[in-house]
Amino acid sequence: MSERPAVLGAEAVTLAYGHTAVVHDVSLSIGEGGIGLIGESGSGKTTLARALLGLLRPRSGTITYGSRDLTSLDRKERARFRSDVQPVFQDGSEALDPRMTVEASIGEALTTHHRMTKADRRAKVAELLTDVGLDPALTARKPHQMSGGQRQRVAIARALAVEPRLLVLDEPTSALDVTVQARILDLLERLAAEHGLGYLLITHNLGVVDRLCRTSHVLFAGRVVESGPTTDLLTRPAHPYTLALRDAVPRLGGEPPRPAGRTEATPAESGCPFRLRCPFAVDVCGKEAPQIRDVQGRMVACHRAEDVLAEGEVPHAPRK
Structure with missing residues (x-):
């Protein structure tokens, strides 16, 4: 059976802040399943992720969504892109408005991309919370009233609300303790299998990428220095x-x-x-x-x- 075409890709992408290039000639593609992007702090991982999310324009090279250049999308196509490709950041609180309850935060994402009644929206929020292993009774809480692990699960539920095809996960467990990390990894593994999600996992944690990613790219000083099957990279670099x-x-x-x-x-x-x-x-x-x-x-x-x-x-x- 042939593989699905990539949802998101980079072709010979160079990124810069001002006159300083920070990512050099990087190419990768992300479809169904997990792709790892490994490197120390300052290696260019998050900068590349921002470009893949459409937040930075390449100095050279192309970011593609399906077969289209991301910069050439019309308004309708860009809305579809924002639904299909969702970020999950290092700390769940980055994706959550501190003034909004869990129900309002997830409900906002639902309202943006789907027309539904208030009752249907409330039921969908409860379903999403259950899907990420949280009690729907948490809907009235605000981010500061939850633990780090709970906030991260709410952030994942919010990302899933728009039924994405791909998640861009930027150090999604590094702010959590080891026990909570394991639970979040279990969750991501299950969600990927159940929903057919693709994901780019950006991390410095080799244990995380070993568990979740079939293929990985190692980034040093903004350059890919090694790419291949994750198991090969970690057992025989x-x-x-x-x-x-x-x-x-x-x-x-x-x-x-x-x-x-x-x-x-x-x-x-x-x-x-x-x-x-x-x-x-x-x-x-x-x-x-x-x-x-x-x-x-x-x-x-x-x-x-x-x-x-x-x-x-x-x-x-x-x-x-």
Whole structure:
């Protein structure tokens, strides 16, 4: 059976604030199922998400909705886009007006995209709250009267109210404690299966992306440095940055996690951007920026990708 066409995509997208480019030549497509976007703070993940949501215009390249350039949509098509593609932010309170009750907040989303009576709207709000594992009795509460996990579930219910095809999830569990994180992940997994949702999961948490995403892209300094099946990226990384991110994750009963390279080093302005932090760097890394290429079933921008795969772990001392 052939796959559905992508709902949302980026083709050679470069994004900038003023004269400073912060995302460089990124391409990806998001259809049914989960796509991960992994990277440290400042790697350009959220900037790319804002562009995919139509909030930033690319300096170059194209954001597509279906087969259409996002910038060319007419008023009716843009309304359909806003219904089809919904954001879920790091903190549920970002999506909720502090002055509005849960019922009013979710009801507002319903009213914007659907014509329904007051009774039908109230019933739909209760149904959505139940769907995300909340008691409909919470409808009279305001955001400050709920826990972080409850607010995040309300934000997800609000996003689902317009029957989207795709969710853009920007660090949706990072503001929550571990137990609540697990519940939200269970919820997202169930909703994706039941509703056939696609989603872009933006995170620095490799455990989250491992659970929810079949394919992932690793972003460093606004550039995709490795892309491929998530399991392959996390079990046998081919880029030193992916390897460093994986090895920075604590393991029960194991050695203390290693830092993700020399974190104080800014991206290099010439050659490979990661070379100032890279224990695999050699002369060519300072002379030529690596082009992204196929290496054993994933795309990697690294001159020494085969060596990274063969070694399997970050060496203790930089190589000359």
